[in-house]
Amino acid sequence: MADDHGARDVVSAGQSARSVAVPVSASQETSVSPGLGVIAPDRFENPGIPPHQPRVTDLDPKKEKRAERTVYTLFYLSLAGSVFAIAAYFGFPIEENNIASTRMNNLMIGIGISLALLAIGIAAVHWGKALMPEEEMIDHRHPVIGSPATRARAVEIFDQANKESGLGRRSLLRNSLIGALVAFPLPAIVLFRDLYPGNQEDPVSALSHTMWKEGVRLTRDPSGTPIRASEVTLGSAFHVIPEGLDESEHYLEEKAKAAVLLMRLRPDELNEIEERKSWSYDGIVAYSKICTHVGCPVALYEQITHHLLCPCHQSQFDVTNHCEVIFGPAARPLPQLPIAVDDEGYLIAQSDFTEPVGPSFWERASVNDN
Amino acid sequence: MSNATKRKNRAGRRSPLATVALLAIGLLSTGGAYALISGGTAEAQSDINSQQMIDEGEKLFSANCASCHGLNLEGSESGPSLIGVGAASVDFQVGTGRMPLAQQGPQGEEKPEQFTDEQTKALAAYVASLGPGPGLPDPRYLDGEGDAANGSELFRINCAMCHNVAGAGGALTEGKYAPAIDATPAHIYEAMVIGPQNMPVFNDANLSPEDKRDIITYLEFNRESPSPGGYVLGSLGPVAEGLFAWFFGLGAIVAIAVWLTAKSN
Numbered sequence: 001m002a003d004d005h006g007a008r009d010v011v012s013a014g015q016s017a018r019s020v021a022v023p024v025s026a027s028q029e030t031s032v033s034p035g036l037g038v039i040a041p042d043r044f045e046n047p048g049i050p051p052h053q054p055r056v057t058d059l060d061p062k063k064e065k066r067a068e069r070t071v072y073t074l075f076y077l078s079l080a081g082s083v084f085a086i087a088a089y090f091g092f093p094i095e096e097n098n099i100a101s102t103r104m105n106n107l108m109i110g111i112g113i114s115l116a117l118l119a120i121g122i123a124a125v126h127w128g129k130a131l132m133p134e135e136e137m138i139d140h141r142h143p144v145i146g147s148p149a150t151r152a153r154a155v156e157i158f159d160q161a162n163k164e165s166g167l168g169r170r171s172l173l174r175n176s177l178i179g180a181l182v183a184f185p186l187p188a189i190v191l192f193r194d195l196y197p198g199n200q201e202d203p204v205s206a207l208s209h210t211m212w213k214e215g216v217r218l219t220r221d222p223s224g225t226p227i228r229a230s231e232v233t234l235g236s237a238f239h240v241i242p243e244g245l246d247e248s249e250h251y252l253e254e255k256a257k258a259a260v261l262l263m264r265l266r267p268d269e270l271n272e273i274e275e276r277k278s279w280s281y282d283g284i285v286a287y288s289k290i291c292t293h294v295g296c297p298v299a300l301y302e303q304i305t306h307h308l309l310c311p312c313h314q315s316q317f318d319v320t321n322h323c324e325v326i327f328g329p330a331a332r333p334l335p336q337l338p339i340a341v342d343d344e345g346y347l348i349a350q351s352d353f354t355e356p357v358g359p360s361f362w363e364r365a366s367v368n369d370n
Numbered sequence: 371m372s373n374a375t376k377r378k379n380r381a382g383r384r385s386p387l388a389t390v391a392l393l394a395i396g397l398l399s400t401g402g403a404y405a406l407i408s409g410g411t412a413e414a415q416s417d418i419n420s421q422q423m424i425d426e427g428e429k430l431f432s433a434n435c436a437s438c439h440g441l442n443l444e445g446s447e448s449g450p451s452l453i454g455v456g457a458a459s460v461d462f463q464v465g466t467g468r469m470p471l472a473q474q475g476p477q478g479e480e481k482p483e484q485f486t487d488e489q490t491k492a493l494a495a496y497v498a499s500l501g502p503g504p505g506l507p508d509p510r511y512l513d514g515e516g517d518a519a520n521g522s523e524l525f526r527i528n529c530a531m532c533h534n535v536a537g538a539g540g541a542l543t544e545g546k547y548a549p550a551i552d553a554t555p556a557h558i559y560e561a562m563v564i565g566p567q568n569m570p571v572f573n574d575a576n577l578s579p580e581d582k583r584d585i586i587t588y589l590e591f592n593r594e595s596p597s598p599g600g601y602v603l604g605s606l607g608p609v610a611e612g613l614f615a616w617f618f619g620l621g622a623i624v625a626i627a628v629w630l631t632a633k634s635n
Contacts, residue, residue, distance in 0.1 A: 055635060057634070100598070103599065107600065125629075125630060220576070222523055222524075222527060228575070231575030231576065232575075233571055233573050233575075234571070235565045235571040236565075236570060236571045237570035237571075237572075238576055297531065299531045300532050300548075302542060302543065302568035303568055303571065305544070305568060307543045309542055309543050316543050327543070
């Protein structure tokens, strides 16, 4: 403080009043001007370490004995836990065709092992806290840099190693070693290359198309039997997969894209977009079951309110209004599958979905015709 | 041999066991006859097409249901028309206590049933007599002796998204919910056929009666088999389990951290 005042005094005395606002003295170029601020003197001093307070175990030998007893009792308890875990393995075996025995087995062995570990931990901490010396002390940090002698010795060791191995001298040895080390990870790159989807189907095209195409019958999940329009009674909800899904090479991938929910409403309840009037059949509508938010299966259908609820993030879709989003984080309506009826009365798809199903992806905008 | 003969003679013409045998025969025949007769009457009662049942049902309907559903089932502003809902619908709604409604709300809730089984059947008979609809389920689909594995797959595809994979129920939109499935096999079967309230219909063309039997079998199997993974916390899945881990797991970690850093006194 005294220095600060001194410096300011010197500056104000030697220069005009205006320059007091920017008092940069030659000797204190780094110090910042206090301006018009009032600098309070630093009244706080380093309080130092608070006085040492002895613990009850330091003062009372009885308490100390008790703490000791607690610690060794815990160690013995841990021992008992270990023995119990071994006994439980034999005492509560996992029996075939008895699921409940797994539960008992896991529970008992788990109790034994956790008792064994927990008791050791608690005992060790209690030992350290109650019985070991606990004087406060300061452990000063030492500089990170080593002494000149140590550093010189380190350089010496490197030099010696270089000389003895001949790494600097025998350049052929060194270069072949570098070559071998560089080549070593190459097999891994070739192996893990298979994880990269780029050499398979174009992901944009894979995400934009499903198994549905003109004439593919709508079939029941999981049996794969075709559905007649007459079987879909009012209020029904059918879980639908495309015909021939079972034979497809990538069954799960295809099902994850092509899953459809089929519902029948009264035709007068449907508020259809003009160009989609031909997409339904007598009140039967088919919508993608894959949520446009993050792709959960949306199948919680309420047959009176005609709401479809996604169980993951509570997006709600209104089936009467071409599945527009009425609540939740989904950004787009569920894609509708255009359906028709074939000569035998079975429901068929008129085409694939006219937009990519499921959640957004970077290139989606360019493939979305809508 | 001679000892046995002596004992026989001492007891006279009748064996000492004769009284017991006679009593047993008497009790068995009385009980058997009663079972036959009562079984017969039960069958007669469940014949829900008898005129007597229909008349009984009409009285009950006029007194308890007509204020909302209309004297001729035509419905009103407070309740839908019941023409063509069938006996299955009445048995489900009344048999599980959902009807009569306690109050208007997002959905009719399960509560202790207000009518005896016989009265419920009478109501069903009356409603069924005024318009064809789904009838009461055939008992052979309710025995729980179907294929639980097939039932499990069908349940997961058609039911689990609302009712939870363990049948523990779940939330729907705007205060509605799919209830936990703890109903009788008949009520489960009827619910699939009629699609009560907001539940979609699963008619016999979608899930055949055998499929429904398999689903009931799976539900009963699931109800009876103990959980291998410990306490199920209501089978509600990640919500209940996450909450438990949040409070008890994190709570324990916080408590241990406090204890570790506290000074010994």
